[in-house]
Amino acid sequence: MSTARVRAAVVADAPEIARIQRVTWRTAYADLLGEQAIAALDESIEQHWAEAIAHPATTVYVATEGEFTVGFCVAGPAPEDEVANASGTLPEDADRTGLIATLLVEPRWGRRGHGGRLLADAARGLRQRGAERGISWVAESDSASLSFFRRAGWRPDGTVRTLDTGERRLRELRLTGQLDLELAG
Template structure:
């Protein structure tokens, strides 16, 4: 099955929201309360993706891994300063993990961010999400100091992960 990494459009918003919700429910089970994951989280993610493409932000990067019949993954990044970007979400569909799509999405995102003039990037990962932390370390991400922030209303222990040089991320991910 060929899977193409391409820029997302507004027409992808509903499929991205659906994948986002399914990914949260599988990856964050036990890390966030079931009542939140199975309740309000879905509405919040749907609302987020309904508006994501209407924001006038020329330096955002939203990419999808488009399989012939579905969206198999996505990554989004937003400016946080003139040369630093927040990688806000990276999700691969539960049945497709471990096959290299996460790596390809990160590599292409790093390349796009560099093209837009960004030098560095960071993201936040839930402390107990050990698989994602291993994946980011594999791609050269450096973990910072743990902090607590609300997800939904739930105080959540979160680790920041940074790349001071996006070229390192792009190279570690195998290029664009």
């Protein structure tokens, strides 16, 4: 049996992270995002991930199983525009709120606990940086991701946003939850 782990990404992981994003978007999100958004994931996406990995305010985590990189997660302080209430005001804990910006597991590696391990490690890292709660944005029609976060105790907080992918409008719910996550045996 292969060993599953989560570790902080290094710049050399950028090509695999980009590959996972391309595969996952094509497999799981094509209907939500549209072909235009999928096609926009060209080779420059690797540079984007290399820059994200090197950014001092965020941590990119990768999930591995044996020798394979199977998923990734990006976590860091929540920017004011991400944590603000619908009215634009900041909650009292804005400076103690972390953001799970992305959490993707390649579909063929799903249902093996990689997402839970990524979220737990990202939550631990956010707590170490002083965050007390987390937020993440999830497409309203992405029932698998919504169920995943609900199992972790995260719930919609009533704030929504609409993104324009170029050919579709994607409505997202902001989820919030505690960062004291523990994996069940």
